[in-house]
Amino acid sequence: MSALALPARWPHRAYPMSDGPGQPLMAGAHAEDSQPRDVEALCEQFALVCESAVDSLEIASALEFEGWSDQAVRERYGASDVFTLAEEMYLRVQRQPAEPEPLPDPWQASKVRPALHGLLYGLPTVCFPAAAGLLTGPSVLGVLVIALLTSWAMSQALAYLGYVRLGQTDSVQAARLLRAGMLAGLAGVMLALAVAAAALPARIPAIIFGAGVGAYMLGATVLIVLRGERLLLFVLAPGVLGAASFLLLGRPPQLQHAAWGALAATPLLALALAVVRTTRDAGLPALGRGRHARTAVAAGKLLAAAELRGALPSALFGLLAAGLLVFPVAAGLPGDRGTNTGALLVSLPLALSMGAAEWALVWFRRRTQRLLRTTWELRAFAIRARLVLLAALLQYLTAAVLLTIAVITVAAETRLVQLHWTALPQIAAYMALGGAMFLALLLQAFGSRIFPLVTCAAALAFEVAGRGLGVSVQLVTCTELLFVLAGYAALVLGSAVRHAC
Amino acid sequence: MMTEGTYPYGFGGVSVWCDQLIRGMPGYDFHLVSLVASQAEPAVWSLPDNVVSMVRVPLWGPQPAAPAVSWRGGLPLRLLRQLIDALLDSSADAQRRFGYVLRELFDYSSQHGSLSAGLASDKAVRLLSNSWQERWPDSDRPAPTLHDAVAAMQLLDHSLRPLSYAPVLADIGHAVTNGLGVLPALTAKWRYGMPVLVTEHGIYLREQYLLNRRSPYRWPVKALYLRFMRHLCAVGYHEAAAITPGNVYNRRWEERLGAEPSRIRTVYNGVDPAAFPALTGEPEVPTISWVGRIDPIKDLETLLRAFALVHQRMPEARLRLFGSPPKGREPYLQSCRALAADLGIGEVATFEGRVENIRDAYDAGRIVVLSSVSEGFPYSLIEAMTCGRTCVATDVGGVTEAIGDTGLVVPPRNPERMARACLTLLRDAGLRRRLGAAARARALEHFTVDGAINTFDEIYSFLGSGHPLPMAHPEPDTGVLSGDLPRSQTAG
Numbered sequence: 001m002s003a004l005a006l007p008a009r010w011p012h013r014a015y016p017m018s019d020g021p022g023q024p025l026m027a028g029a030h031a032e033d034s035q036p037r038d039v040e041a042l043c044e045q046f047a048l049v050c051e052s053a054v055d056s057l058e059i060a061s062a063l064e065f066e067g068w069s070d071q072a073v074r075e076r077y078g079a080s081d082v083f084t085l086a087e088e089m090y091l092r093v094q095r096q097p098a099e100p101e102p103l104p105d106p107w108q109a110s111k112v113r114p115a116l117h118g119l120l121y122g123l124p125t126v127c128f129p130a131a132a133g134l135l136t137g138p139s140v141l142g143v144l145v146i147a148l149l150t151s152w153a154m155s156q157a158l159a160y161l162g163y164v165r166l167g168q169t170d171s172v173q174a175a176r177l178l179r180a181g182m183l184a185g186l187a188g189v190m191l192a193l194a195v196a197a198a199a200l201p202a203r204i205p206a207i208i209f210g211a212g213v214g215a216y217m218l219g220a221t222v223l224i225v226l227r228g229e230r231l232l233l234f235v236l237a238p239g240v241l242g243a244a245s246f247l248l249l250g251r252p253p254q255l256q257h258a259a260w261g262a263l264a265a266t267p268l269l270a271l272a273l274a275v276v277r278t279t280r281d282a283g284l285p286a287l288g289r290g291r292h293a294r295t296a297v298a299a300g301k302l303l304a305a306a307e308l309r310g311a312l313p314s315a316l317f318g319l320l321a322a323g324l325l326v327f328p329v330a331a332g333l334p335g336d337r338g339t340n341t342g343a344l345l346v347s348l349p350l351a352l353s354m355g356a357a358e359w360a361l362v363w364f365r366r367r368t369q370r371l372l373r374t375t376w377e378l379r380a381f382a383i384r385a386r387l388v389l390l391a392a393l394l395q396y397l398t399a400a401v402l403l404t405i406a407v408i409t410v411a412a413e414t415r416l417v418q419l420h421w422t423a424l425p426q427i428a429a430y431m432a433l434g435g436a437m438f439l440a441l442l443l444q445a446f447g448s449r450i451f452p453l454v455t456c457a458a459a460l461a462f463e464v465a466g467r468g469l470g471v472s473v474q475l476v477t478c479t480e481l482l483f484v485l486a487g488y489a490a491l492v493l494g495s496a497v498r499h500a501c
Numbered sequence: 502m503m504t505e506g507t508y509p510y511g512f513g514g515v516s517v518w519c520d521q522l523i524r525g526m527p528g529y530d531f532h533l534v535s536l537v538a539s540q541a542e543p544a545v546w547s548l549p550d551n552v553v554s555m556v557r558v559p560l561w562g563p564q565p566a567a568p569a570v571s572w573r574g575g576l577p578l579r580l581l582r583q584l585i586d587a588l589l590d591s592s593a594d595a596q597r598r599f600g601y602v603l604r605e606l607f608d609y610s611s612q613h614g615s616l617s618a619g620l621a622s623d624k625a626v627r628l629l630s631n632s633w634q635e636r637w638p639d640s641d642r643p644a645p646t647l648h649d650a651v652a653a654m655q656l657l658d659h660s661l662r663p664l665s666y667a668p669v670l671a672d673i674g675h676a677v678t679n680g681l682g683v684l685p686a687l688t689a690k691w692r693y694g695m696p697v698l699v700t701e702h703g704i705y706l707r708e709q710y711l712l713n714r715r716s717p718y719r720w721p722v723k724a725l726y727l728r729f730m731r732h733l734c735a736v737g738y739h740e741a742a743a744i745t746p747g748n749v750y751n752r753r754w755e756e757r758l759g760a761e762p763s764r765i766r767t768v769y770n771g772v773d774p775a776a777f778p779a780l781t782g783e784p785e786v787p788t789i790s791w792v793g794r795i796d797p798i799k800d801l802e803t804l805l806r807a808f809a810l811v812h813q814r815m816p817e818a819r820l821r822l823f824g825s826p827p828k829g830r831e832p833y834l835q836s837c838r839a840l841a842a843d844l845g846i847g848e849v850a851t852f853e854g855r856v857e858n859i860r861d862a863y864d865a866g867r868i869v870v871l872s873s874v875s876e877g878f879p880y881s882l883i884e885a886m887t888c889g890r891t892c893v894a895t896d897v898g899g900v901t902e903a904i905g906d907t908g909l910v911v912p913p914r915n916p917e918r919m920a921r922a923c924l925t926l927l928r929d930a931g932l933r934r935r936l937g938a939a940a941r942a943r944a945l946e947h948f949t950v951d952g953a954i955n956t957f958d959e960i961y962s963f964l965g966s967g968h969p970l971p972m973a974h975p976e977p978d979t980g981v982l983s984g985d986l987p988r989s990q991t992a993g
Contacts, residue, residue: 049714054724057731057757061710065874067913069896070753083757097643097720173543372648376634378627381647495623500651 039077043089050093060086114362116229118355123240124216125348127266130243130251130259134209139200143193147210149322150192154185154214155221156318157311162225164307175281178225182218182274189214212267219270222278231273239266313449317440320456324433325350327463328426328474345411346430349403356399357438361445364392368499382494389493392442393435393486400434425471432478439485446498448488455484502675505536505682509546509555512827513794514880515702516546518770519677524549525954529961532669534685536560558666558685560659576619578628580605584657585625585632588728596759599732600739607664607688615665620658626650633721645721653722657729668692672965676737680705680730683737696742696964700768702877703747703898704754706734711875735759743960743970747878748899764970768957769902770878771950777860777887779941783867787927788819790866790890792859792881793873795826795834795852800895802840803916804872809844810920815927820850823862863888867933868926873897874913883948886940891933893922903948907940 036042043050049062060082063073070081079085128135135144158181165174190211197207216235223232242262246255325347367388375381404427436459440452459481466473492498508519523531533548533555548555580602587599610616619625630650637644663684674686675698682705689695709730716723738744738760745768746752752765789808793799801822808820826834834852841850856862863869869885871894878899885892892908894900901910909922926933963970 052714052720052723054720054727055731057706058710058714058727061707062714064707064897065711067874067895067897067915072912081753083753097723099643100717100719369648372651373646375647376630378623378630378647496626496647496651497621497623497654500621500655 035076039079039085039088039092042077042085043093046089047093048098050089051095052097053090053093053095056083056087056090059089113229114355114359116233116355117224117358118352120220120224120229120232120236121354122348122352123236124266125351126247127239127243127263130246131209131263132251133256134205134260136203136206139196139202140206142200143196143202143206143210144213145326146192146196147189147213148326149319150189151185151214151217152318152322153315154188154318155217156321157315158182158185158218159221159225160311160314161307162222164310166225172282175226175278178222179275179278179282182222182271182278185218186215186271189218212264215267216270219267219274222274223270226277226281228273228277231277232270235266235269235273238262238269313453314444316453317444317449317456320453320460321437321440323460324437324456324463324478327460327467328429328471345408346404346427349400349407350430350434352403352407353396353400353434354437356403357396357434357441360392360396360399360438361442363395364388364442365445367392368493372496372499378496381496385494385499386490389442389486389489393438396438397431397435400431404431425475429471429475429478432475432482436478436481436485439482439489443485443489443492446493448492451488452485455481455488502531502677503534503536503682503685504677505680506538507677508535509533509544509548510535510537510542512545514770514877515677517880518702520546520549521771521773521950522954522957523552525950526958526961527551530671532556532671534558534663534666534669536663536681536685554669556666556669556685558663560662560681576609576616576622576625578624580609581619581625581628582632585629587732588725589632589636596732596735600736603664603687603733603736604691606661607691610665611667611688611692616661617658617665620661621654625654629654643720645719649719649721652718653725656718656722656726660729664688668695671695673698673961675700675961676741678702678705679734679737680709681733683733683741687736687740690740696967697737697740698743698745698960698964699737699741700745701747701751701755702770703875704751706730706758707754731758742964745957745960748902750899750902751877766956766960766970768953768960769899769948770880770883771948771953772880772884772887772944773950774887774945777863777884779889780860780864783930783933784865786819787815787817788821788866789923789927790862790869791820791822791824791872792862792869792885793824793871793879794830795822795824795837796830797833798873798875800872800874800914801837803895803914803919804870805837805841805844805846805850806916807870807872807919807923808850809846810916811923811927812846812849814920814924818849818927820846821862821865822850822852823854823856823859823865825855859884860888863890866890868893868923870919870923871895871900872913872919876900878903883944886944886948889937889941891926891936891940893919893926895919904940905943907936907943 036045046059046062046066050059053059053062063082063086068082068085073079073082073085077085079088158178161181162174162178165177193207193210193214196202196210197204216239220232220235223229223235239262242259242265246252246259246262249255329347368385371381371384371388375384408427436456440456443449443452459477462477463474466477502519502523504515504519507513508516527550530551530553531549533552535555536558538561539559542559583598583602584606587595587602590598606616626647630645630647633645633650660681661684663681666685666688668689668691669685670693671689672695674689674695676683676686677700679699679701683697683699686695686697686699690697709727713723713727718726735758738755738758741760741764744755744760744765746755746765747768747770749767752760752762752767755765756762789811791801791804795801804820804822808818811818811820838847838852841847853862853865863885869881869890869892871879871882871892873879873895874897876895876898879894882892882894882900882903886903886907892904894904894908894910895913896910897913904910909926911918911922926936960970
């Protein structure tokens with residue numbers, strides 16, 4: 001006899017037996033007596049299951065799950081088995097499926113969060129003019145550009161990886177990855193700066209400032225991904241308040257060192273809090289049952305190669321976005337002192353407007369999701385989705401223009417800068433760039449990652465190639481980028497399958 | 502060997518079983534194909550040396566060999582239409598046509614690459630919503646929207662990803678589950694003529710029905726997806742050269758879905774007797790022990806309510822629960838603690854967490870209780886039996902087959918019955934000793950890991966040599982105490 005055969009002895013059930021040696025625990029009510037008397041009553045008890053069952057097997061599953069066995073239904077209802085009983089119940093009850101519970105809307109982000117993000121992106125801009133004393137000497141711009149480009153690229157890639165891990169509801173792994181990624185990214189920025197320091201005749205304070213920019217960006221990325229925006233406000237407080245007071249007091253030389261100290265506090269705090277936060281979140285994972293402990297490998301590889309490849313477009317996009325933003329500032333206007341104050345000034349409202357971009361993105365997502373649920377025709381969906389896209393873009397641009405007007409008005413009133421009408425084309429170019437960045441983010445959120453990369457790279461190449469020709473090149477390039485991305489987005493986002501989530 | 506969501510990426514009974522089987526058969530080389538949620542999942546088992554290759558098939562990551570946005574969606578319209586028709590048609594023939602289109606999809610994919618671009622395309626969505634509109638009954642049922650069509654095609658796309666992977670060449674395709682896990686075995690059968698063996702611990706389809714009761718999708722999507730699963734499971738049974746359920750109870754479902762009875766062999770899980778020697782003493786205090794994952798399917802509410810009744814009658818009694826909640830189930834543990842406190846047994850019913858040596862958990866109780874509402878062939882039960890501990894267990898899945906007449910079986914979700922059975926045993930040391938010895942004898946005879954491995958060795962050699970399984974010795978029904986047996990127990 002092989003082991004294929006069944007055990008020879010057969011089950012002995014306790015419940016058909018008499019009460020045995022123990023006394024009955026409860027007088028009267030046995031569970032069976034409280035069970036439905038006939039199939040009709042059973043159908044009532046299982047009404048919800050029967051009304052939304054797709055076939056009789058679903059009812060059979062539910063019956064078995066509630067403890068009904070073939071024997072029990074035979075004794076109680078005379079059905080030959082659970083399946084037969086389920087078939088009868090399926091026929092008796094009219095289908096009236098309940099609508100599923102509405103899922104918690106992932107796009108129901110509070111209105112505060114995007115605004116807070118805008119503030120978090122924009123506030124650090126205040127620190128740059130306060131650090132002017134540090135940023136002297138040759139090649140300062142070169143150092144700053146390198147610091148900005150590398151840290152944007154690193155933080156975009158880091159944010160991508162962090163969100164992917166969080167999307168797998170793996171907060172422990174996400175925290176481990178974010179911490180390791182932050183340190184690796186910081187090492188990358190430092191390396192780039194070290195190379196710059198060796199190659200360029202830059203002064204040490206500028207290099208340190210560049211390192212501070214990188215540290216802040218990476219620490220802030222970790223905190224934002226882990227939803228620690230409030231912590232980040234705390235991180236920004238010393239740098240921003242210090243820098244703002246220093247500027248408003250008219251840059252008194254005796255306070256210069258205090259201001260620099262305040263500036264230095266921000267990146268250090270960002271790093272420290274990011275490390276604390278990730279260490280707290282990456283507590284030891286709970287493993288399964290004891291008997292597996294010996295064979296189980298404690299934890300997997302930190303990062304799969306595929307994930308790293310997936311982060312590459314994000315890193316490149318960060319690099320290109322930073323390039324498009326910073327290049328006009330660095331390239332300067334012909335005949336100017338080297339920096340371009342108009343460009344520097346507009347980059348503040350542009351950073352603030354990224355909050356509005358997030359808000360418009362969420363709005364677009366929610367509107368198109370609603371559209372999917374109320375539309376039956378693909379063609380109608382495509383047309384309406386494009387209208388929603390246009391509305392989202394206009395919302396963003398309106399917000400960006402309003403923010404720009406507000407910032408310029410404040411700057412002009414406080415006499416921080418003097419602005420001429422000649423700056424208008426530059427401002428317009430930045431608005432177009434903002435719109436293009438919004439569309440690029442939108443496309444990336446919908447899984448189209450290569451097209452925005454290619455077009456942004458082309459745009460940057462144009463600007464670099466035409467750097468001698470003044471602001472018109474920037475204006476033309478950014479406007480074209482905006483239109484090309486808008487056309488592509490209209491094409492791609494009109495497709496219903498793109499909106500599956 | 503093909504797994505889904507288990508070995509070597511997850512914990513639990515099925516993974517233990519896979520590990521035992523592979524380690525127990527060093528004479529065989531194993532190629533693993535493992536369906537996982539995403540590319541990034543870490544393996545939690547270290548693989549034995551006789552695992553010679555491993556392919557990971559992520560169902561939810563980016564699509565394999567993703568082509569850029571494909572406006573035409575390579576998949577021929579004819580195939581898409583056939584697939585959708587087979588899923589919306591409720592005639593008896595639909596099942597056969599589904600099997601046919603599945604194979605066509607595989608053939609197409611092996612020539613043209615990933616199916617994703619075709620399945621998750623506007624073209625497919627348009628076809629599905631048109632077919633729905635044509636067939637939808639004018640009743641109260643909610644009509645499908647575009648969102649439903651998109652969601653349904655996405656689900657099909659992800660579920661059919663295994664078809665786009667190159668089949669593994671081996672002598673036998675052993676799928677450790679039906680459903681999606683059987684797809685890689687089917688592709689190998691279609692490509693290389695490899696015989697398919699399907700092992701089921703629980704019933705895949707039943708679990709799908711239960712899972713989808715709380716589906717976030719609207720009814721049309723749920724109906725379409727469950728139809729897909731039902732067809733797929735039936736194809737799995739139909740194509741299998743042999744089916745080995747982990748208990749007799751499961752045969753009912755397999756035969757219901759069209760499995761050929763002569764191809765079904767029940768193979769019970771086994772434990773290593775050396776790891777679970779007989780326990781000698783009993784705890785001083787009358788204690789009930791429970792071992793497992795803290796999970797709603799284990800129905801700890803009934804256990805706690807039953808123990809509250811036991812405690813009324815026997816105030817010195819204790820309940821000790823060993824195990825931890827899986828990730829995401831911590832709130833369930835909290836609710837159980839709260840229930841224990843409400844019942845006034847917070848002090849005497851203790852949650853002990855994981856134990857290093859699981860045998861200590863069985864040692865901690867005079868009896869071991871299992872309160873689950875659903876089980877295949879639970880390891881905790883046969884481990885406790887091997888230790889010589891008497892069990893009280895709910896009548897679910899293969900529990901009665903495991904316990905036989907060596908313990909007490911009670912209906913699920915019935916605290917009074919469970920309490921009465923516990924008291925019976927706690928009060929009668931002689932009965933405990935007698936049943937405990939019988940339980941150990943029964944486990945050593947029928948539920949050893951060597952027994953299970955020998956059986957699979959036998960099945961592998963039959964299938965590998967191209968023979969069908971020898972006509973089974975009809976599964977015996979001698980010694981039946983109650984007249985109630987699953988219908989497959991007819992002696993022949």
